[in-house]
Amino acid sequence: MNKINTDVNYKTMAGNARLVMLGESSHSTAGYKYEAIKAIKQLKAAGFTHFAIEMLPRAMQEKIDFYQRTGKGFNVIQQYFNKYWTHGYLTPHAYGELVKAARDIGMKIVALDVLVETMDIMDSVCSSEKGIGGDCFDTHTYRNALWAVNLATILNRSSQNRVVAFMHRFHAVLNAADQPGVDVFLKDHNIFNVRFIDFIGGLSCISDRRCSGDSNQDKFLKERYFYREGYPYESSVKSFQVHIPEKRVNSDGSLQW
């Protein structure tokens, strides 16, 4: 494993990439969303123009655009997070804060995914047996292919466009065998200048009292904030890991590291 670097610098990690995928290793960890806020602030300053997010569906794009233009209508976005993204204590709120931050710094917010209803239909259309037999993409893989189309469309629209995309790590890169990530599908659209940053560590809570540490690092690293080059599993693009300490995110969103 590569050496750790405690000066967590997203501009350095992004290099001259046109697309940076921020992957959270768990949806349940509120701290990853706040780390993403830090990341997009640095990346906006480095010239990134768009912020794409797994957790909002394309069908809401008009409402998102309205919020982007006017600053009004955020409730609709927060309600969506409250309904579907309740994976952990404070996580729906943290997703909302991330979207607000993207608007505040002037990044164009882009919804990446299909509606949750669509996922259910996809599940029923492509059974595991059919998916394994190659007759169709399973829902996970199909969504990845679709997101690659969405991201490539933005990047191909203008050479000035640069995108930060926030999603689960197993959408960004390979999950299981025959479930390729967005990194692989992007190559079908001639998008090669891509980097992947995997968020690890942190503390996931299902209530304000029931929390567990997510770090799988050696004991002396669990409480440290650092990044390093590389990804321990399969990735087809240059990758980094950012480790956040196993510390609680305060209810006002402030961090303790």
Next chain:
Amino acid sequence: MVKIISIIIFTWCFVFSSVLRASLFPSIDINSSNLTVEKAAKQCEKSLMHAPDQLEAWCEKAYSLGDWEALYYIGVHTGDGSRYLEEINSRIANNEYSALKKLAWIYRSGHFVKKDLKESARLYELYLLHDNEMNFQTVSAHFELSTIYQKLGMWNKVISHTDYVINYANRTDWEHRAQYIQKQAKASLAENESLNEN
């Protein structure tokens, strides 16, 4: 690409007429007598991202119903893939050759073992020796081999495996990628030959 767009339109048409109660992690009774292996396996897979606290319960349930792949998700969640590896090895010992492909991917991805591309390639080749039919899994193994040999710089092998994918894949994304990889391999081979001549 055409296939992808067709599926998008197809699913979109369904969405707006759907009356399903949707959820990223549906509320299903884990003890229901109507629970199928397919449903339990989906819950197991989804819990990795959406309900880690329920992963072990759902994946154990899926495993008990016959979905041995559920052990993979337990391994990813706990960081201990020993049960999955044991299961794979016991299936290989019982001549279940599809398990060879699973093990090949494990060595390729670095999940639960130290990443070892040469060992992964050896296992994929071994799988193909026992694979007497030409199907999606065969093409998939050739595709994996072409990307592994690309990383290892073994260009002749890249060309032969991508040839197979280009000729037999029924997936445009693989065909395009195989063509791209093969083009690179041919260029690298020509460059090596030119260096050798000099």
